[in-house]
Amino acid sequence: MSEPSEQEIRERAHQxxxxxxxxxxxxxxxxxxxxxxxxxxxxxxxMRTPDTL
Known part of the structure; x- marks a missing residue:
């Protein structure tokens, strides 16, 4: 799991x-x-599992 970037946080905070x-x-x-x-x-x-074919 990666941390959100500063740019992603900035954009969401603005929204x-x-x-x-x-x-x-x-x-x-x-x-x-x-x-x-x-x-x-x-x-x-x-946490999602991929769909199986």
């Missing part, structure tokens, strides 16, 4: 910030939320 109405002064909150979401996505991807 979350926009969805929340672009509030000021909550950068850390959105950064941490984005980081956690990306880690959870990575974890769920590694």
């Amino acid at each position: 979350l910030w926009e969805r929340a109405g672009k509030p000021e002064g909550r950068e850390d909150e959105f950064w941490h939320a984005a980081e956690q979401e990306l880690r959870n996505e990575d974890r769920s991807d590694t």
